[in-house]
């Protein structure tokens with residue numbers, strides 16, 4: 001079984017949603033109903049859509065330019081984001097994710113199925129305009145943070161969206177930090193970008209799991225030498241709320257290390273108790289309860305089929 005904090009949080013919010021997303025959905029046309037569930041599972045709300053465009057711009061354009069020590073022009077950053085936004089809008093309108101034989105891995109640039117196309121609310125255009133304004137604000141806040149940019153320039157290696165995995169309790173723990181910066185004479189620094197209109201929620205567990213994953217992960221020959229000699233408590237962690245322009249730094253203490261390991265062990269146990277480690281064929285949808293909190297259903301992509309069953 002693979003355990004990640006995002007999947008576990010989804011499970012905690014609604015077991016039924018987790019089951020439909022992680023076990024039931026299948027892109028294969030052999031089962032039309034399971035394929036329909038897969039198409040629903042791909043839908044993103046506009047808020048998530050906006051965040052993905054910012055993440056993609058930073059990971060695929062901004063950070064690689066910094067890594068190559070190339071000049072970063074503000075206009076070029078916004079132009080890059082504008083092109084992705086247009087490509088993703090066209091993909092969403094055409095419902096490109098339903099194209100037969102489409103390989104998602106070959107279409108990350110434009111792949112962006114939109115919840116609001118499947119569940120139209122009549123105000124798509126103003127929502128998209130607002131999302132674009134917020135993409136610009138988020139990228140501007142990143143670009144104007146000279147302290148952060150100066151710090152990243154001191155790094156000798158930057159990697160984005162790297163999947164880090166390690167084994168614990170017969171389970172694979174997975175984390176994908178937005179950015180890891182490695183330095184010649186300082187411990188690695190993990191950054192996580194958030195594009196949320198409110199910055200009150202903290203992400204302690206998520207960042208700690210990234211730190212644990214970095215120190216414990218299966219071998220990555222490109223950065224192995226940069227983590228040699230460091231402990232989890234040495235890793236620096238920051239969450240950058242790009243829309244509200246707030247950076248939150250987290251220190252990793254021994255107490256936190258113990259707490260996060262207990263959290264992961266408890267999370268794995270909860271999934272195993274529900275047989276989540278078993279194959280789809282061995283499971284029944286009825287064992288996965290619907291959320292008691294109807295707020296969770298409001299923007300759930302599965303609400304169409306949930307109402308029907």
Ligand code: SF4
Nearest residue numbers: 014290297300303306
């Ligand atoms: S519609 Fe509600 S109950 Fe059904 S899967 Fe979604 S969140 Fe769960």
